[in-house]
Structures are given as C-alpha cells and as structure tokens.
Amino acid sequence: MFKKFLSIMFIAVALMAVMPISGYAFGNTVSLYETGTSSNIIYIKRPESHSASTSDKTYTISAVGEQGTKIKVYRYNPSSGVCELIKNETYIGASGLYSVVVDLTSDSNIFMVTAESGKGSQAVRIDIDKIKKSTIDRLKNVTVTIRNFIW
Amino acid sequence: MNKERFKSILLGFLIILNFVLGSRILIEKKLWPTGYNFFSNIGNLRISKLYENIVSYFTDGNQYEIQVLNPEKILLNTGDQTTRISLSPNDNSFEEIMSETNEILKTAFSMPSEMFTEIDKEDLYSALSVESVYLSYARKYSINLFEEFLGADTDGQTKLSENEFADIVISYSANGSKCNVYMADFDTDNYYGIGINYNSDKLRDLCDESVKKNGSEGENVINYSFDLKFDQPFGSQKTTLNPLIQVYSTTSEMPVIKAVNPIMKDEENVNETIIDNILNIFNINASTMRRYAEAGGTLVFVENNATLKIDKNGYLEYTAMDDGMELSNASGSEYSDIINLNSITSKINKALGNNEAMCLTQSDDKTIINYDYMVTGTRVVINTDNISSGVSAKVENGHLLSYKQLMRHYSIKSETSSPSEFFEALDNAIARYSEFMNEININKMFIGYNDNGIVGDKYANWIVEVDNVIVGE
Numbered sequence: 118m119f120k121k122f123l124s125i126m127f128i129a130v131a132l133m134a135v136m137p138i139s140g141y142a143f144g145n146t147v148s149l150y151e152t153g154t155s156s157n158i159i160y161i162k163r164p165e166s167h168s169a170s171t172s173d174k175t176y177t178i179s180a181v182g183e184q185g186t187k188i189k190v191y192r193y194n195p196s197s198g199v200c201e202l203i204k205n206e207t208y209i210g211a212s213g214l215y216s217v218v219v220d221l222t223s224d225s226n227i228f229m230v231t232a233e234s235g236k237g238s239q240a241v242r243i244d245i246d247k248i249k250k251s252t253i254d255r256l257k258n259v260t261v262t263i264r265n266f267i268w
Numbered sequence: 269m270n271k272e273r274f275k276s277i278l279l280g281f282l283i284i285l286n287f288v289l290g291s292r293i294l295i296e297k298k299l300w301p302t303g304y305n306f307f308s309n310i311g312n313l314r315i316s317k318l319y320e321n322i323v324s325y326f327t328d329g330n331q332y333e334i335q336v337l338n339p340e341k342i343l344l345n346t347g348d349q350t351t352r353i354s355l356s357p358n359d360n361s362f363e364e365i366m367s368e369t370n371e372i373l374k375t376a377f378s379m380p381s382e383m384f385t386e387i388d389k390e391d392l393y394s395a396l397s398v399e400s401v402y403l404s405y406a407r408k409y410s411i412n413l414f415e416e417f418l419g420a421d422t423d424g425q426t427k428l429s430e431n432e433f434a435d436i437v438i439s440y441s442a443n444g445s446k447c448n449v450y451m452a453d454f455d456t457d458n459y460y461g462i463g464i465n466y467n468s469d470k471l472r473d474l475c476d477e478s479v480k481k482n483g484s485e486g487e488n489v490i491n492y493s494f495d496l497k498f499d500q501p502f503g504s505q506k507t508t509l510n511p512l513i514q515v516y517s518t519t520s521e522m523p524v525i526k527a528v529n530p531i532m533k534d535e536e537n538v539n540e541t542i543i544d545n546i547l548n549i550f551n552i553n554a555s556t557m558r559r560y561a562e563a564g565g566t567l568v569f570v571e572n573n574a575t576l577k578i579d580k581n582g583y584l585e586y587t588a589m590d591d592g593m594e595l596s597n598a599s600g601s602e603y604s605d606i607i608n609l610n611s612i613t614s615k616i617n618k619a620l621g622n623n624e625a626m627c628l629t630q631s632d633d634k635t636i637i638n639y640d641y642m643v644t645g646t647r648v649v650i651n652t653d654n655i656s657s658g659v660s661a662k663v664e665n666g667h668l669l670s671y672k673q674l675m676r677h678y679s680i681k682s683e684t685s686s687p688s689e690f691f692e693a694l695d696n697a698i699a700r701y702s703e704f705m706n707e708i709n710i711n712k713m714f715i716g717y718n719d720n721g722i723v724g725d726k727y728a729n730w731i732v733e734v735d736n737v738i739v740g741e
Contacts, residue, residue, distance in 0.1 A: 160502055160503060160505075162496060162497035162498070162500075162502065163495070163496050163497055165497070171348075172348065173348040173349055173350050174348070174350045175349065175350045175489055177349060177489060177491050177495070177496060177515075177517070179491075179496035179497060179498065181502060181503075181505045183504070184702075210691060210692070210694070210695025210696075210698075210699070211695045211696075211698040211699040211702045212506075212507040212691065212694045212695050212698045213504075213505055213506055213507055214498055214505075214507055214509075214691065214694070215691070216491070216496050216515060216517075216691075218489045218517045250347075
C-alpha cells in the first residue's frame with residue numbers, strides 16, 4: 118500500500134514538474150484563438166493596438182520582454198484554418214528588445230506572436246491590413262501633421 | 269634654327285633645372301641620415317614657403333580629403349520602410365545628393381533667424397515618415413559653423429545660437445517648389461524647422477534614381493527606433509534607443525581592411541623621411557632640436573617651445589609650451605581653428621602617403637577637435653590607451669596646444685566579412701552592463717571598423733555608443 122502511494126506521489130510530482138513546460142510549448146501550428154497561459158510575458162510595441170494598416174510590402178512588429186523569452190511568429194492560413202510557423206524561435210537578449218519583419222502577402226494578414234518563458238506562455242494576435250498608397254496618403258493628410266511652415 | 273641657338277636653349281634649360289632640383293634638395297631632403305639638415309632653416313624662409321605653396325597647389329589634387337561638413341550617412345525616406353535606403357560616403361549618389369542638400373541648407377541658413385520655428389519632436393518624426401532626406405552627421409555643428417562651411421549669408425542666427433545639430437531632415441513638397449528643413453538637438457530637446465522656396469525637383473530625381481539603383485526590395489528593412497517605439501520606456505524595459513538609431517533587419521558583407529603603421533620602414537627602422545616632414549609641419553628646427561630615444565623606442569624631439577614624440581606603434585604626440593604654435597590666418601573662431609587644423613592633418617596624411625578620407629567627430633570639449641579615418645565610406649573608431657580618435661587636437665585662440673594622431677594607413681583586402689545582426693550586437697554590448705545596470709540608453713549605433721592600435725586585419729562590426737547607464741535601483 119505504501120509502495121503504491123509512493124508511486125502515485127512520484128508520478129504526480131513528475132507530472133506537475135513537466136506540465137508547465139508541455140502546457141505552453143507552441144509547435145509548428147497554433148490556433149487563431151490561442152492566448153497562452155499569461156498576458157504579461159511580452160508587450161507588443163508596434164502595432165500598439167495590435168492592428169495596423171499600411172501600403173508597404175512588409176511590416177515590422179516590435180516587442181519588449183525579459184531576457185531569455187522564446188519568441189515564434191506564425192501567419193494565419195485561411196485554407197488550413199490554423200496559423201503556421203513563419204519565423205522560428207528567437208530568444209530575447211540582454212536588451213529586452215525584439216523586432217521582426219513580416220511580408221504582407223495579402224490584403225488581410227493575421228499573425229500570431231508567441232512568447233514562452235519560465236512565467237508561462239503568451240500568444241498575441243496581430244492584424245495588418247494592406248491598403249493602397251493613395252488611401253494612406255489621403256489618411257496622412259488628415260491624421261498626420263506634416264508641418265506647414267509659413268511660406 | 270641654327271645649331272648654336274639650339275645649344276643656348278639647352279644650356280638655359282639645364283641651368284634652370286639645376287636650380288629647381290638643387291632647391292628641392294636643400295629645402296625638402298635631408299643631407300645626413302640622422303635627420304640633421306644644415307640647410308633646414310632655408311625651409312622656414314618666406315620664399316621657401318611660397319615655393320612649397322606653389323608646388324602643393326599643383327601636386328595636392330584630391331589625393332585625400334578631410335570631410336568637414338559631410339554627413340556620416342544619408343538616409344532616403346520614401347514613405348515606406350521597405351524601400352527606405354541608407355547611403356554611405358562611398359556610394360555613387362552620395363556626393364550628388366549631399367551637394368544638393370548643402371544648397372538647400374545654404375538657402376535655409378541664409379534666412380532671417382525669426383523664420384525658424386520651434387517644432388515638436390513628432391513633427392520631425394512625421395517628416396521622416398514621408399519622402400525626405402535625413403542627414404546624419406558624426407558630430408554636432410552650431411548654426412554658425414553650418415553657415416560658415418556652407419557660405420550662407422548669415423544674420424547671426426541668434427535664435428538658435430545655443431543649439432548644436434547633428435541630425436537634419438529635408439522634406440520636399442509634392443509640387444516641387446518648396447522644402448522644409450528640420451533640425452534636431454536631442455541633448456537639449458530642442459527642434460526647429462523652416463520652410464523655404466526652393467525647387468526640389470533635382471533632389472527628388474536624385475533620390476528616386478538612387479532608391480531604384482540601391483534599393484534592396486525588402487531584403488534589408490530599415491526602421492528608426494522611434495518607428496518601433498524603442499525610444500520610449502515601458503514597464504520593466506531597461507533599454508531605450510535614441511529615436512533616430514536605425515534598426516536594420518539584416519546586415520550586408522563589408523570588406524576586410526588591413527591597418528598598416530606607415531612610420532616603420534621595417535620591423536626595426538623608422539622612416540626618417542616621414543619624420544623629417546612631420547618635424548617641418550610642426551616648425552621644429554632640425555638644426556636646433558634635441559633628439560633621443562626612450563626605453564620603449566619612442567623617438568622624442570625637444571625644442572624650446574615644443575616636444576614631439578613618435579612611438580613605434582605610429583602614435584604621434586605634439587605638445588606645445590606656453591601659448592602654443594600659432595596657426596596661420598587664425599581668427600580665433602571655431603571655424604578658423606578647424607580649417608587650420610585641417611591643413612596640418614592634411615600635410616601629415618600627405619607625408620604618410622595616405623589616401624583615406626577623414627571626418628570630423630564629436631568632442632565634449634569645445635577646444636578639442638577630433639577626426640576619424642574613413643575607409644570605403646566607413647568610420648574607423650580608434651580605441652587605444654593613448655587616443656580614442658584618429659586625430660585629437662587642442663586649439664585655443666588660434667594656437668595649437670597639442671596634437672595627437674594614430675598614424676595609420678588602411679588597405680582594402682579582397683576578402684569580406686559580415687557584421688553581426690543588429691540585435692546580436694546590441695545584446696552583446698548591453699550584456700557587459702546587465703549585471704549592475706538598471707536602465708541603459710544607447711546614443712548611437714553604426715557599423716564601423718574598430719582599431720585597437722594593433723596593426724593587421726580589421727573587420728567591420730557594430731559600434732555601440734552608450735549614452736548613460738543608471739546603476740542600482
């Protein structure tokens with residue numbers, strides 16, 4: 118009886134030790150609805166609201182996090198219905214800064230940035246829409262102050 | 269023509285040649301291998317100086333160049349990050365674009381100072397997000413220096429006289445008739461702008477052509493630190509980058525260079541001809557000076573009013589006594605001091621047979637003027653116990669008080685190397701401080717060659733300038 122109890126305890130302890138790791142290890146694909154186990158491992162600096170519009174061919178996502186945090190980037194594939202890995206794991210260094218350039222292949226692009234550390238895991242969805250340059254220019258005229266000096 | 273007349277012409281020619289060659293030997297060459305020159309005083313006569321000036325006028329050409337107002341880098345902003353490009357002085361279009369932007373700056377700085385408007389930092393960022401040209405200088409320049417170097421019609425620019433600028437942005441209007449000039453002084457957090465009537469078609473065409481020719485089609489995406497919000501601290505973020513640091517998504521191959529010490533003829537012997545020329549440049553009289561060698565092999569030349577030391581590693585140090593060496597046509601202004609020092613450094617580089625350009629770099633002390641070597645448009649950052657720039661000179665009121673130079677020649681090798689990626693370089697630099705730091709601010713990051721004073725191959729890599737490190741809680 119005591120041996121059985123010990124065995125059960127040993128298995129339970131082993132499972133508890135492994136669970137946090139296996140629980141947040143992101144593979145080659147992740148669901149669009151994945152959120153991870155934590156919300157404060159990385160902070161996305163760009164785009165600040167996790168969505169943006171641009172006429173550019175690429176977009177640079179930036180983030181900050183603790184040193185040693187493992188980052189992966191996925192792109193949503195509508196035909197498979199899951200997000201597929203496009204940028205393999207990178208570890209945040211001593212600066213705590215991270216950025217990645219992603220190609221904008223369609224008008225509507227969805228990316229998932231995942232982060233894993235000793236604190237848990239986090240997945241952040243980022244939506245980047247591609248719009249025409251003329252539209253951006255029109256928007257800039259309205260929203261961005263291009264300084265008009267007195268001529 | 270009869271034979272006698274031909275003989276007379278030939279004789280006359282030989283007599284003139286005799287005087288020309290004879291004077292060259294007396295003035296320029298040493299007569300004894302120890303460096304003692306009986307006729308050296310002739311070289312200090314006014315007529316000899318005149319002769320030297322005439323000779324240098326015909327022989328100097330553009331063998332090397334000291335870049336007094338050249339940006340270290342020009343960035344062409346297209347409105348998109350993917351097509352934004354960076355030009356170094358080695359790129360073909362750099363010179364043309366710089367010449368045009370200098371004309372625009374000259375027009376702007378000729379305007380009355382009341383026309384300059386104080387602007388927000390965000391206005392500057394907006395200008396960098398549209399079609400514009402960003403001029404990044406290796407040192408800060410006062411408005412007066414800009415005006416004098418550019419030959420602008422100055423009105424004193426009293427409004428901006430307290431500020432110094434190393435970052436200038438020129439944006440152009442859609443209809444091509446106007447330009448905006450933005451200037452940033454990040455140290456004092458002051459930003460100014462001015463709108464000028466200037467036909468920007470030429471600048472636009474030059475930029476478009478250069479972007480087409482040099483664009484990497486998204487292979488190397490350049491973001492400014494402010495684009496990525498790395499200039500703003502958030503939560504536990506310990507690192508902030510100066511807003512205009514460029515974050516490159518990848519780095520390209522750079523040539524390997526070889527540092528050579530030109531003062532040594534071989535492992536044991538110094539080049540006496542170069543030493544003679546350097547003594548002349550510092551007006552040290554070879555017939556009255558005292559010469560001896562220190563234990564480490566450093567040659568010391570002592571005169572009543574100055575000491576010159578040249579060590580076997582190529583480090584030159586001139587120290588003047590009392591008021592120092594009077595520079596010619598000195599007006600005591602910073603501009604005049606820089607121009608005069610250029611002349612001395614140019615002569616030394618010429619004596620060394622150097623073709624490398626040099627650029628003015630930042631100094632915390634107003635009386636210290638620093639230069640760095642530039643090889644293939646890339647800065648060589650010197651980091652030795654004696655000196656931390658290619659040239660460092662102290663000039664006060666038109667007098668040279670001290671002059672230091674690590675005498676180097678850099679040859680470009682056929683092999684190339686790839687500098688580490690941006691974040692790898694940044695992380696490695698910060699890792700040195702991470703044990704004890706609480707916050708760190710990076711002032712500047714650029715690719716350069718690091719010369720630690722040891723001759724041999726040098727590989728391009730990131731140079732990280734830390735602005736301030738806050739230690740502890």
